[in-house]
Amino acid sequence: MSKLAIKGGNKIVNIKPPHYRWPVITQATEESVLSQLKKSISIYNRSGIIEELEEKFKKYYNRKYALLTNSGTTALYSMYIAAGLKEGNEVICPTYTFFATVTPLFFTGAIPILVDCDESGNINPNKIEEKITEKTKAIVVTHMWGIPCEMEEIEKIAREYNLLLFEDASHAHGAKYKDRKVGTFGDVSVFSLQAQKLIPAGEGGVLLTNNEEIYYRALLLGHYNKRCKQEIPSAYELYRYSTTGMGLKLRIHPLAAAIASKQFENLEKVLRGKRKNAKYILEKISEFTCLRPPQFKDYMEPSWYAFVFHYLSEKLYNIPIDKFYEALKAEGCEELDRPNSTCPVNYHPLFQNPGELFTQYKGKIKYKRGDFPTAEKFHETSLKLPVWHEDSDKEIIDLYLRALEKVTQNYKELI
Ligand SMILES: Cc1ncc(COP(=O)(O)O)c(C=O)c1O
Structure with a gap:
């Protein structure tokens, strides 16, 4: 595949943004x-x-x-x-x-x-x-x-x-x-x-x-x-x-x-569309060794509010997630996101020292970074995509998947 966009190559997602519209005001x-x-x-x-x-x-x-x-x-x-x-x-x-x-x-x-x-x-x-x-x-x-x-x-x-x-x-x-x-x-x-x-x-x-x-x-x-x-x-x-x-x-x-x-009134239709597209994205994401798809049991039917998957840097020559993410953004994946304020709550000052804002909590709560290793790892490795709900969204989904493929194949340019 051609040179990564972050290194001056052409970007894969060449459709004008926004790539995802919600809510749909009918x-x-x-x-x-x-x-x-x-x-x-x-x-x-x-x-x-x-x-x-x-x-x-x-x-x-x-x-x-x-x-x-x-x-x-x-x-x-x-x-x-x-x-x-x-x-x-x-x-x-x-x-x-x-x-x-x-x-x-x-x-x-x-x-x-x-x-x-x-x-x-x-x-x-x-x-x-x-x-x-x-x-x-x-x-x-x-x-x-x-x-x-x-x-x-x-x-x-x-x-x-x-x-x-x-x-x-x-x-x-x-x-x-x-x-x-x-x-x-x-x-x-x-x-x-x-x-x-x-x-x-x-x-x-x-x-x-x-x-x-x-x-x-x-x-x-x-x-x-x-x-x-x-x-x-x-x-x-x-x-x-x-x-x-x-x-x-x-x-x-x-x-x-x-x-x-x-x-x-549109909920069930939207859910059906999201489930169909999520299944497709899930299958494709599962093919990448450096990515881990969302984990859930077969007796669960998610609503697919978002598609949160994980980048495993250890499976891609320890290229840090920031670099991987920036390379995807450069390919035009505008809707790809790294959750920020939605994070382990122990990261927030309010959970480390609530006493300054809520006096009755003075000295009672002292959570800190490092207290919850699984949540912290989950967060640090997370990448988030919207789950499109129309059949016609397949074109944009495929472009995002191709961008992922390009960046993982051309990883050497990121080392
Ligand atoms: C899990 C969860 N709980 C609660 C809220 C708060 O909802 P609202 O923004 O309507 O106050 C949000 C908002 O994003 C949320 O994601």
Whole structure:
């Protein structure tokens, strides 16, 4: 093959960027937003587009309650507060996740007990039990990049120790574990509806649960007055707080709900397209000795939020990942990425010394780099591609694969 682009050769991916577009704003989405704009841009109770979208989530996930929020982060916050977590509690958390899975815990006083991942990038179920103490109240998991966690084992541990189980399924809309949708295992599950996610609202989130008490408390936290009064029975002991709730307002914007509600209708089609293309990329990536494809079991159906694979420098004459990555970028792989802020959470100053921002944590948490070798290696070797969902995307996929082939074949130019 010709000279590498990074050394002055022609680049392989010669299609003008962007090479990937998400979200896809269909005409139906535009119409839905316009129609909502004319109806109402502030909804105080569970009606209209809010009710419509919550009903879609309830039905799809077969849950008793769905509560929309203005972000995935505030849905996670609502989950922790509504579950009654407080100082003196410990919560088992994944080390390798987007930090917002864990950071809302800092507002409760509970201590996040981090657990390393396994080869899939998800929390290692074999390392959970050793972290359980008499203070442990809950386990939270994230289905990273859309690959389901080992839910049967995790559910078993949660039951055995009488712990709450929480799922952050922000990457995993529609993903399945043994034919069961993720987001239906937890006492509470949360999804981000941020623009990049599989059901995009722009900004938004949703909390799902079958637990009435948790639902009422989440309403009190962020949906004061009309919604609380309409939905919390007057006989319920906390009903008297309905007017003010706990004082926060975490409602989703109706226009965001209008976007998500239309996008929801495309989810299954998008998932089918992604699964088809992911299978193809996976087969091709598996042929490279210096690359390791995503690891998951045959009883898992990922949502393919992203395709995260690994560069094994030891299999390519120890050429560092930075060089390998730069060479691919030079070949025109604009959409190839190295995850940055999504990293082992012990890399963040907030997890090394939260006490400056949250005084009650002073001296209580001292995670540091090096604490979680599997998660750190997973992160340091990660490369990320989008998972295209149309058949017509095959052309761009093939160009990216050819770029990988060119760089690995011409490795000598990088030494
Ligand atoms: C795994 C995970 N959890 C939570 C969040 C937070 O969601 P949001 O951005 O909607 O607040 C994200 C966002 O990227 C995420 O990736």
